[in-house]
Amino acid sequence: xxxxxxxxxxxxxEEKALGEIAVNRWNDYQQRFVPVENEYIExxxxxxxxxxxxxxRTTSAVQQAFAPAEQDLSENLFAQxxxxxxxKGVTAMNALGQDRGLSMGTGLNETDVAVDNQRLRGLQNVVxxxxxxxxxxxxxxxxxxxxxxxxxxxxxxxxYQNRQAGLHLAGTVAGAGTQAYMSRGPATQGLNxxxxxxxxxxxxxxxxxx
Amino acid sequence: MSYTANLNTQTQGLAxxxxxxxGNTFSxxxxxxxxxxxxxxxxxxxxxxxxxxxxxxxDYIARFAPVEDMxxxxxxxxxxxxxxxxxxDQTMTGAMNRSFDQTQRGLSRxxxxxxxxxxxxxxxxxxxKTAAARAGSKNxxxxxxxxxxxxxxxxxxxxxxxxxxxxxxG
Numbered sequence: 001x002x003x004x005x006x007x008x009x010x011x012x013x014e015e016k017a018l019g020e021i022a023v024n025r026w027n028d029y030q031q032r033f034v035p036v037e038n039e040y041i042e043x044x045x046x047x048x049x050x051x052x053x054x055x056x057r058t059t060s061a062v063q064q065a066f067a068p069a070e071q072d073l074s075e076n077l078f079a080q081x082x083x084x085x086x087x088k089g090v091t092a093m094n095a096l097g098q099d100r101g102l103s104m105g106t107g108l109n110e111t112d113v114a115v116d117n118q119r120l121r122g123l124q125n126v127v128x129x130x131x132x133x134x135x136x137x138x139x140x141x142x143x144x145x146x147x148x149x150x151x152x153x154x155x156x157x158x159x160y161q162n163r164q165a166g167l168h169l170a171g172t173v174a175g176a177g178t179q180a181y182m183s184r185g186p187a188t189q190g191l192n193x194x195x196x197x198x199x200x201x202x203x204x205x206x207x208x209x210x
Numbered sequence: 211m212s213y214t215a216n217l218n219t220q221t222q223g224l225a226x227x228x229x230x231x232x233g234n235t236f237s238x239x240x241x242x243x244x245x246x247x248x249x250x251x252x253x254x255x256x257x258x259x260x261x262x263x264x265x266x267x268x269d270y271i272a273r274f275a276p277v278e279d280m281x282x283x284x285x286x287x288x289x290x291x292x293x294x295x296x297x298x299d300q301t302m303t304g305a306m307n308r309s310f311d312q313t314q315r316g317l318s319r320x321x322x323x324x325x326x327x328x329x330x331x332x333x334x335x336x337x338x339k340t341a342a343a344r345a346g347s348k349n350x351x352x353x354x355x356x357x358x359x360x361x362x363x364x365x366x367x368x369x370x371x372x373x374x375x376x377x378x379x380g
Contacts, residue, residue: 010252019258023247026262030242034273038238041277048231070316084320087328094313094332098339101309105302109347112230112297113354120358123281130274 037129044122046115054115058107065155066100103155226300229293236280238273285362291355298351299344306340 011019073096074084082089243265248257284290317324324332 008253011255015255017255019255020247020249022262023245023258026265027242027244030244030269034242034269038273041236041238041273045235045280046231047235048228051228051231074320084317085322085324087331090317090322090324090328090332091335093317094336097309097313097316098306098336100312101306102302102339102343104309105305105343105347106350108301108305109298109351112228112294112301113351113358116230117358120281120284120362123277124362126274126277127281130270130277 040122040129041126044119044126046119046122051112051115054111055108058111059104062100062104062107062155066096066103070096070100099155225304226293226297228297229290230297234280234283236276238276241272243269281362285359291352291359294355295348295351298347302344302347303340306336306343310336 070093073092077084077089077092082092084090084093245258245261245265248254248261251257
């Protein structure tokens, strides 16, 4: 005790020990954990190249998914005696191309949002780390690519099935409403009017998920 | 009549840059703030704890507050959403245009160059599908960014608000 008016009661040995241990734990955290935390803080901040890389994966996934669908469609056209230069053949190939374009554009936009969401989730984790809260583990970039690839495969298959359905129904379904209006044209009405199996871009549920 | 790739001329000029990525990044420098332990004195326990509180605050300001600022900047960036919507439109338009070209190349491999009514009808459907796809992509991106904004307020930034409240309560 020193000086007048100092009424502090001496802390117990236990309290003093706890204070010392707390300091040691802090120093240990600073030396062992902070470098790792700093790496994490840098890693979650996505750069241009992260977005470009993810877009590249999506592009090749869509192309790879649609290539066999295109091949199968042209082979089936031949098998059914529909030549590529006929109105039906041209329309079917163009319709598949439209599905591919839609799938590509949708996939790329979804990829941008997915990578950006990862960035924001990462930054939020850092904020929580700053408050001593546990950080959620990130899904990782691989998950984004896997999702885009699977989506492309599904869409390519769906597109092929729609085109096939259209060929079988050619000239037999009159159709009505928006679907017919969107598809109408001298040589397209029979092919694209597909009853319940609508092409992707006229499928309400699909467009809603774009 | 042959096909013409005139689905959209809006993006024929300079392509706009992606609003995603490319922002400011923050690199925390490793500067461990170790503390000298007070080993003597009646109040050494409290003094050591007080040192830790000060060091924690300094550490928070140096390494975590800049990251919070990044989230606030995104939330307050009124131009980001429109930029993302425009970029989604550009992406979709480009994808449809490229697929159109790719399809015509595929047909030409069979020696097919559609003319007349067939060419006209296909040009029309490409135009309609592209218009529908562009509108859909813009709506979807607008929704996605609005979801992000809501997520920021109910996610990371909400814990910042909680932290402030806790600090006031002591």
